[in-house]
Amino acid sequence: MFTLVCKQIADGDNVVRVTVFFHNLAFLLIGLFIIQPSALAAQQWPEGEKIAISLSYDDALNSQLDNALPALNQRNLKASFYIVPLSDGFKNRIQEWRQLAQQGHELGNHSLFHACHSGKPGREWVEPWNALDDRMVQTMVSEITLANTILTSLDGYSEHTFTPPCFDQMAKDGNYVNAVKEQFVAIKSLEDPNFAALIAPSDISSAKIIEFIEKQPPNIKLVNVLFHGIGGDHLVTSTEQHAKFLDYLLANSDKYWIDTYRNIMLAKKRHSQ
Numbered sequence: 001m002f003t004l005v006c007k008q009i010a011d012g013d014n015v016v017r018v019t020v021f022f023h024n025l026a027f028l029l030i031g032l033f034i035i036q037p038s039a040l041a042a043q044q045w046p047e048g049e050k051i052a053i054s055l056s057y058d059d060a061l062n063s064q065l066d067n068a069l070p071a072l073n074q075r076n077l078k079a080s081f082y083i084v085p086l087s088d089g090f091k092n093r094i095q096e097w098r099q100l101a102q103q104g105h106e107l108g109n110h111s112l113f114h115a116c117h118s119g120k121p122g123r124e125w126v127e128p129w130n131a132l133d134d135r136m137v138q139t140m141v142s143e144i145t146l147a148n149t150i151l152t153s154l155d156g157y158s159e160h161t162f163t164p165p166c167f168d169q170m171a172k173d174g175n176y177v178n179a180v181k182e183q184f185v186a187i188k189s190l191e192d193p194n195f196a197a198l199i200a201p202s203d204i205s206s207a208k209i210i211e212f213i214e215k216q217p218p219n220i221k222l223v224n225v226l227f228h229g230i231g232g233d234h235l236v237t238s239t240e241q242h243a244k245f246l247d248y249l250l251a252n253s254d255k256y257w258i259d260t261y262r263n264i265m266l267a268k269k270r271h272s273q
Ligand SMILES: [Zn+2]
Pocket: 058, 059, 110, 114, 165, 166
């Protein structure tokens, strides 16, 4: 361009044409400075202004296969299921979990035995042999590594995500979640609170879940909705309220990007590089 300008001047071309060129160049440069920040923002978040919604279902429960999965599949929504290999709902129905993964849902790691702290209020259900308070960090690392191996044998994926049982982190001799970080694409509850929010519905209406999502400030780009039982088992959300919530998401698909936690967090990593 500069060669062309110099040539025009050297040829004695009309000075007006050169002035117009510099005028246009100035607008081009101003335009670049104006456009660049929004272009960068779009790069950082693959779905533009949409809020990512990660639907997850913890503990490998029968009611999830019986009620949540059909509701998701009817609407072609993809979700993440955090598996405890020890649970009855998993070990008696392994083929169905494999099929679920083949349908595009995620099998996530929720540890091998679901060890949690026993001393907190409401933790009477933690059996003495399974108390995180008595586990060594290395024991937890081994259990979680083995749980990943089980998941890979089912879904063929080498990359998984993790939800720490009860969101507890401290084993007897240190923080075990930090010790397994490198094994995962992402860990639920460890995201930047300026980026992600989390709700774990239990016996509440779809309206309450929707209210939680809609009240998030603009900086929140991911909302984790973490279910347990659907129409049965524990920490139950009714099948009706669950279905109503899924219908709301579908009706507002211009605002929400609903995908597996693995897909959302892999995309986030790719776009922030
Ligand atoms: Zn759990």
